[in-house]
Amino acid sequence: MKALSENKQSQYHELPLVASTSLDWVLGEGVATTTLQKRRMAIRSELGLGDEDLQWMRKQSMGGLGSFQLVPSSVLLCLQTDQRWHNRVFLNTLSQSLTAHGLPKLMRSATFLALTEMMIKAVKALVKGGEQPKNIGRSVNHVIRELSLRTPMLRAAAVDYSNIMIKVASVVPQLDRYTGHVVRLEGPDALILVDRPEGKDLRWIATELLETFGLDEADAPFVMLEQHWSPDVRTSYLQPAIVDSDYSDEELADVEQQVRAQEKPMRDAVVPVY
Numbered sequence: 354m355k356a357l358s359e360n361k362q363s364q365y366h367e368l369p370l371v372a373s374t375s376l377d378w379v380l381g382e383g384v385a386t387t388t389l390q391k392r393r394m395a396i397r398s399e400l401g402l403g404d405e406d407l408q409w410m411r412k413q414s415m416g417g418l419g420s421f422q423l424v425p426s427s428v429l430l431c432l433q434t435d436q437r438w439h440n441r442v443f444l445n446t447l448s449q450s451l452t453a454h455g456l457p458k459l460m461r462s463a464t465f466l467a468l469t470e471m472m473i474k475a476v477k478a479l480v481k482g483g484e485q486p487k488n489i490g491r492s493v494n495h496v497i498r499e500l501s502l503r504t505p506m507l508r509a510a511a512v513d514y515s516n517i518m519i520k521v522a523s524v525v526p527q528l529d530r531y532t533g534h535v536v537r538l539e540g541p542d543a544l545i546l547v548d549r550p551e552g553k554d555l556r557w558i559a560t561e562l563l564e565t566f567g568l569d570e571a572d573a574p575f576v577m578l579e580q581h582w583s584p585d586v587r588t589s590y591l592q593p594a595i596v597d598s599d600y601s602d603e604e605l606a607d608v609e610q611q612v613r614a615q616e617k618p619m620r621d622a623v624v625p626v627y
Contacts, residue, residue, distance in 0.1 A: 364596055365594040365595075366576075367511065367575075367576035368498065368592060370423050370497055371426045372490035373421075373429075373490070375490055375494060376429050379562070380433065389432070392432060393424065393428060393432055396448065397410070397424070402425065402457055407460070409466065409469035413477065415481065420489070421490060423472070425460055426592050427451050427456060430447070430580075431444060438582050438586070440582065446525060446527075451517070451521055455517050459510075459517065464506070468507060468510050472497065472507070475500055476493050480492050480496060494593075515576070518576070527580055529581075530579075531547050532594065534572055534574045535570065535573045540560065542558070542560060543560040543562075543563050544557055566593055574594040575591045576592050577590070
């Protein structure tokens with residue numbers, strides 16, 4: 354597994370799927386829900402994923418529980434860019450790099466289509482089988498993270514997706530990719546550790562933000578994508594991650610074969626990360 358373990362960047366693989374409404378509560382202040390829906394659809398089109406033949410990105414009915422929709426995690430990254438800076442040049446730079454480095458190809462691959470079909474069925478079964486969720490999107494993300502811990506096919510997709518994100522971060526100067534994990538949750542606040550080239554960085558953020566993405570326990574790994582398109586604004590997008598050490602050597606060897614076959618602590622205040 355040397356090819357996957359050359360450095361910490363390649364050891365952490367962010368999950369490629371997320372509930373489409375995950376950031377609505379953060380980005381939706383003063384913005385109509387329908388506006389965010391339209392922007393997500395427009396971003397999908399910019400990423401080459403806007404057509405109707407991608408059935409796994411359609412809304413999935415949960416009966417009386419409501420509905421959910423899966424999207425690539427990078428759709429919400431682009432939505433964050435769009436809503437924080439309102440600059441088409443910034444959004445185009447990011448979306449074009451994602452497209453050039455293979456995001457549409459991955460999302461249309463036969464393996465990925467089989468994975469999403471399996472995941473949609475699993476999400477429906479697990480959510481319906483538990484207590485009625487207060488927030489369906491949060492429940493979906495929690496199930497996706499749980500599935501990642503025992504589904505080699507999802508890990509294979511995460512490896513492919515993280516390879517794309519590593520390449521994009523290397524060529525887009527305004528995007529940095531860091532790894533980290535949850536240290537502890539303390540009521541409304543949570544302490545996370547972020548690994549940066551210059552050292553480890555401890556931050557306090559809102560527990561609700563972590564829980565939205567299924568990061569609801571100590572030691573949960575994540576990838577942080579930090580954007581800085583202007584000197585005065587920085588935003589961070591946390592994605593649950595799979596770490597190579599979560600799997601046995603045999604499992605990792607099998608997954609790698611599949612992939613190759615497919616072509617300073619401070620608590621003066623809580624610092625919001627979104």
